[in-house]
Amino acid sequence: MFKKGTKLYSIITGSCPKCQQESMYTIKNPYRLTDTLKINERCSSCNTKYRIEPSFFYGAMYVSYAVGIAFAVAAFVISKLILDADLIVTFIAIVGTLIVFMPIIMRLSRNIWINMFLSYDETLTKK
Template sequence: MKFLEGSKLYSIFTGTCPVCHAESMYKESNPYKIHRVFEMHEHCSNCGTKYKIEPSFFFGAMYVSYAVGIAFAVAAFIITYLFVGSDLITSFWAIIGTLVVFMPVIIRLSRNIWINFFLHYKPNAGKN
């Protein structure tokens, strides 16, 4: 992923600070520790960026999670129905299974995408 460093995609896929790309925004890097999936640092320890820009800032991520969930569902359908050759009922269950299994990843991805709409990479952020 180092080849993407300096782009929004790097911050989105790695969950790092969107301004300096030096530190993870999340207290727990594993999204499958469900009880800690929403726990984020208040500020970046490298550049001081405040992640929760305003109260209820990440409510907007719910709209993004809908789009990301649809992308995962479409991918599951294409793989099971078109590539594997399953019937529609099996494809339907594959979509449900995919959404349940990947829900923590979808939550994190949607938060990463949402914050990257508002904050931008600064190469010298946090350097004195």
């Protein structure tokens, strides 16, 4: 399920969706906030262009909303249902989760978005 050649591998690792040989991002650490969304222009292994068209990643904002909701629901379930916290603490847990995981949510959203349009090509890895 999480092996090379699957979309899930590319989404989780942020690797090239075509060859999965290298990271799309110039800096691997998403918490380096000035470089969170900086991506390479092309894959150095298979020459896939990451910015398919101008403003391509604007669509990732819609995915980001869904991913943020998933993180917020997880924070709610953990704080309210499992830890039995009161409403204010639950609200703070949700907001805190969204703030702390913001760089990861943004990258995951971009990874999901580009993987909706590009698929793994195993012939590129057998060169």
